[in-house]
Amino acid sequence: MQKKYNPEQTVARILSVSTKLFLEKGYDKTSMQDIVNALGMSKGAIFHHFRSKDEIFEAVMAKITDEQVVKYKDMLTNQMQHLNAREKLMSLTRRSLSENENIVSKMLITRIQDPKVTISMMKFNMDTSAPLLADVIREGIKDGSINTEYPDECAQVALLLLNVWCDPVIFECDKQTFRKRLEYLQFLMKVSGVDIISDELIEQNIKFTERLYEAKNEIN
Secondary structure, three states, X not given: OOOOOOHHXXXXXXXXXXXXXXXXXXXXXXXXXXXXXXXOOOHHHHHOOOOOHHHHXXXXXXXXXXXXXXXXXXXXXXXOOOOOHHHHXXXXXXXXXXXXXXXXHHHHHHHHHOHHHHHHXXXXXXXXXXXXXXXXXXXXXXXXXXXOOOXXXXXXXXXXXXXXXXXXXXXXXOHHHHHHHHHHHHHHHHHOOOOOXXXXXXXXXXXXXXXXXXXXXXXX
């Protein structure tokens, strides 16, 4: 008896296989033929769901970011309800960097080779992460743990500086310069009334970046 075709399972499999290829090879170095070969499907079957490799990539990024948002919201609602807003933000930032290190490091390694991933991650930060961060900042204004008149702007600036300017992959620098950038971001957020960049987070970012470059060297 012929197995019934399930379009949702097919899409999930296409995205799963494509994610693996994008992480391993980068977007530019992954061809549609690579995806076809890895799936063992015809191009026609894939094009029935996605019109191009670019459309597959966008769906992959949307899936990854949606999963991250669900995880962050679950942390805030179910695991951090006993904390004030400032403590939530500090804990969330620390835990998200640690718990997502494997997938994030692979994405960053890919990003070194492919600016398309950089743009997608920046867009995710502005469209999805910043509003989530701003909501918690507003919560902090109410509970007194945060003092700012610019919750949206603080959220956006923090993410842009942390994930772009304070990123030696994008703006190459030595360890000392990297540390100074993180320390300035810490100072800037503190004087803005959103004191959420701890010394521990700075050290965690430095160690994370060192491991990133070790992984990059292994790939190369």
